[in-house]
Amino acid sequence: MKYSFTHALGHFIVNDNGEIIGTLAKPDAKLKKLPFELVQCVLENFKQKKYFAKLYSKNIVITKKAIKESVNEDNLIVQTISTMTELDRTINLFTKRLREWYSLYFPELSENVSNHEKFVDMVLTEKRPQETIGANMQQKDIAEMIKLAKHIQTMFRLRCEHETYLQTIMKKYCPNITELAGVTIGAKLLELGKSLKHLAMLPASTIQLFGAEKALFRHLKTGSRSPKYGIIYEHQLIQKAKKKDRGKIARVLADKLSLCARLDYFKGEFKAKEYRKDLERKFG
Amino acid sequence: MKPIPHKIFGIYTDKRRIYTKNVFPGKIHFEEKTVKDGPIEYREFDPRRSKLAAMIMKGCTNIGIRKNDVVLYLGSSHGYTPSFVSDMVEEDGFIFGIDPAPRVMRDFVFLAEKRNNLVPVLADAFHPETYMDRVCAVDIVYQDVAQRNQTAIFVKNCKMFLKKGGYGLLAVKARSIDITKKPKQIFIEVRTQLEKEFTVIDYRILEPFEKDHCMIIIKK
Numbered sequence: 001m002k003y004s005f006t007h008a009l010g011h012f013i014v015n016d017n018g019e020i021i022g023t024l025a026k027p028d029a030k031l032k033k034l035p036f037e038l039v040q041c042v043l044e045n046f047k048q049k050k051y052f053a054k055l056y057s058k059n060i061v062i063t064k065k066a067i068k069e070s071v072n073e074d075n076l077i078v079q080t081i082s083t084m085t086e087l088d089r090t091i092n093l094f095t096k097r098l099r100e101w102y103s104l105y106f107p108e109l110s111e112n113v114s115n116h117e118k119f120v121d122m123v124l125t126e127k128r129p130q131e132t133i134g135a136n137m138q139q140k141d142i143a144e145m146i147k148l149a150k151h152i153q154t155m156f157r158l159r160c161e162h163e164t165y166l167q168t169i170m171k172k173y174c175p176n177i178t179e180l181a182g183v184t185i186g187a188k189l190l191e192l193g194k195s196l197k198h199l200a201m202l203p204a205s206t207i208q209l210f211g212a213e214k215a216l217f218r219h220l221k222t223g224s225r226s227p228k229y230g231i232i233y234e235h236q237l238i239q240k241a242k243k244k245d246r247g248k249i250a251r252v253l254a255d256k257l258s259l260c261a262r263l264d265y266f267k268g269e270f271k272a273k274e275y276r277k278d279l280e281r282k283f284g
Numbered sequence: 285m286k287p288i289p290h291k292i293f294g295i296y297t298d299k300r301r302i303y304t305k306n307v308f309p310g311k312i313h314f315e316e317k318t319v320k321d322g323p324i325e326y327r328e329f330d331p332r333r334s335k336l337a338a339m340i341m342k343g344c345t346n347i348g349i350r351k352n353d354v355v356l357y358l359g360s361s362h363g364y365t366p367s368f369v370s371d372m373v374e375e376d377g378f379i380f381g382i383d384p385a386p387r388v389m390r391d392f393v394f395l396a397e398k399r400n401n402l403v404p405v406l407a408d409a410f411h412p413e414t415y416m417d418r419v420c421a422v423d424i425v426y427q428d429v430a431q432r433n434q435t436a437i438f439v440k441n442c443k444m445f446l447k448k449g450g451y452g453l454l455a456v457k458a459r460s461i462d463i464t465k466k467p468k469q470i471f472i473e474v475r476t477q478l479e480k481e482f483t484v485i486d487y488r489i490l491e492p493f494e495k496d497h498c499m500i501i502i503k504k
């Protein structure tokens with residue numbers, strides 16, 4: 001029996017003993033493919049210093065091309081949602097700092113405006129009233145706080161623009177998930193699942209517990225109470241529900257989200273609106 | 285103290301730490317510490333970052349890797365450990381780094397462009413048929429993939445690419461096989477499975493460097 005074997009170093013004819021008995025200009029379709037048991041034997045021939053340069057350059061070319069082509073919507077979505085999460089943290093951190101700083105000058109503002117974004121806006125627009133327990137300050141000292149407030153405001157805007165952008169790509173790429181989960185939770189699901197493809201392959205029970213891995217491991221190892229939900233906990237339906245119903249809703253929601261992922265991955269119909277209305281009727 | 289040769293080929297030691305001799309002096313990729321001795325540069329090989337280094341620190345005396353060896357490295361990631369294996373096999377050795385994750389392979393490609401005895405292959409080691417047409421037979425199979433089916437992946441690749449008499453090194457992460465079982469029990473199961481196919485020549489638990497990991501070395 002003779003076999004054909006195509007390799008980065010050429011096309012070869014191999015016999016039953018795994019010996020190379022000839023080369024070809026192109027693969028011969030009439031010959032059988034090399035069985036796996038003989039691969040090691042044939043590849044032994046190529047384990048020579050003189051072939052290394054060619055093996056190196058071929059693999060570099062193939063791998064570079066594959067990397068170039070590997071980037072898709074999943075990557076864009078994951079990078080955007082990760083950036084938004086970090087912006088949230090940074091904004092929170094800096095706004096707290098601004099509150100401390102600005103309260104040396106005008107503490108009543110921070111006291112009365114609890115919303116961060118509104119507070120930052122008001123630092124930039126509101127004048128300090130006469131009546132205040134804040135210290136009197138020179139213009140140059142106030143100006144420094146205002147600089148920080150402007151940067152935070154820019155970060156708020158950036159976050160908002162990212163969200164709009166995310167919504168646009170997600171509505172196109174995964175309309176069902178986006179409709180049922182919402183943009184933020186939907187994107188976080190993709191982030192945790194690494195890709196739409198992977199998300200579509202996962203069982204609903206995994207999606208239900210996405211983001212609760214730590215609690216799940218603890219449960220499996222020590223027998224502590226099993227978690228009922230991960231990231232989907234943030235979903236409106238669960239947030240609004242009574243505590244005792246949440247576990248059940250989480251299960252049903254995860255089921256539907258899993259269906260949505262499959263619909264989106266296999267480019268199926270748009271059904272999420274029905275699913276959402278169903279769920280709202282049942283649990284809303 | 286200057287590093288002196290360790291029992292293991294290609295490894296140097298100052299009694300506390302281990303090093304490799306940089307085959308490409310001046311090229312540092314992972315912020316590793318270096319020790320200079322004239323034109324020779326030693327790169328510190330950190331057992332907390334590499335299971336191979338941990339295995340050596342745990343007293344393993346034969347890891348099988350020699351100068352000029354060809355290595356199939358499964359789970360090459362960013363290339364930390366592969367870069368040290370690259371030092372050990374030297375310029376005339378050759379290492380195929382297999383990893384299916386484009387993000388880490390991107391770093392590995394840049395590394396391979398600086399060390400031309402490293403070869404990047406973006407592929408899933410569970411499907412060796414997808415890369416058997418661009419590698420050659422090897423003297424060593426090293427695997428660290430942290431996957432549930434890691435034993436099957438290892439056996440498959442050793443059968444397909446490892447020469448007779450070659451060595452296989454398998455890092456086992458108990459948690460990715462079964463979180464509910466005791467790590468020791470998993471290690472024994474994996475070892476038993478490997479003994480059916482090869483000769484097991486070393487087995488060590490990598491504690492305290494890596495939690496719930498062991499390394500098994502086989503000979504085909």
Ligand SMILES: C[S@@+](CC[C@H](N)C(=O)[O-])C[C@H]1O[C@@H](n2cnc3c(N)ncnc32)[C@H](O)[C@@H]1O
Binds near residue numbers: 365428437
């Ligand atoms: C723990 S890291 C390896 C670290 C590396 N050995 C070092 O010490 O520098 C595990 C790697 O295995 C890769 N991996 C996971 N599944 C794999 C598979 N089926 N085939 C090859 N690599 C895989 C992952 O992408 C990841 O980069």
